[in-house]
Amino acid sequence: MSGPERKATARRELVENELYEHATRLFAERGFAGTSLQDIADALGITRPALYYYVKSKDELLATLVTEVTHGPLDELNALVAGGGDAEALLRGIVEVIVGRRATQPERFRLLIRSEAELPAELTAAYDEGRRAVLKVIAGVVEDGVRSGRFRPVDARVAALGVLGMCNWVAWWFHPGGRDSAEGVTAQLADMAVGALVRPDHQVPEAEGPAAALKLLRQDLDHLERVLDL
Secondary structure (H helix, E strand, C coil), X not given: CCHHHHHHHHHHHHHHHHHHHHHHHHHHHHCCCCCCHHHHHHHHCCCHHHHCCCCCCHHHHHHHHHHHHHHHHHHHHHHHXXXXXXXXXXXXXXXXXXXXXHHHCHXXXXXXXXXXXXXXXXXXXXXXXXXXXHHHHHHHHHHHHHHHCCECCCCHXXXXXHHHHHHHCHHHHCCCCCCCCHHHHHXXXXXXXXXXXXXCCCCCCCCCCHHHHHHHHHHHXXXXXXHHHC
């Protein structure tokens, strides 16, 4: 790619990002139906014909935002899991990906939640599919952790819903530039997610099968007895 082409691409990406930010704000303030492309063009400081160079319709713009919010994290999570690693490291990485996105672009996620009733059928289907896929990735990591003995025996789907809910809620209370840093919040929530699932004694069975399962059960009973004695 030549120098002029790189500059043109960089400028387009800059304008598109600004376009998405203004559209997100206007959709949140006025609703999807109450916002026109002319409103977005005015906010961006360009003419409506010039806006068509970047987006053809409100539906296309909303589809882009929905895809970014749902499939953006999914692509990162799939790449993370494909890279391998133990369950603790993968779970920590999952939290870092999701919280990182919710903390840096909270308005876009909040907009998506508020606009669920207004989404066209095909976008609703894509949104639901993306949520299920993210949940499946998290549950798979939890299942692997339970199977290896690193995590306590829990319902993987329930645990995944808990982790995902904790991460998504960041979009509602975290304020960029506020008292808490995105890095600090991400690190603490990752610690909390791992701490809630990891076995207290950090003991991993030497083998799989009934004998190993019984050994883990005895460890859990021993831990429960110690807790009850406190």
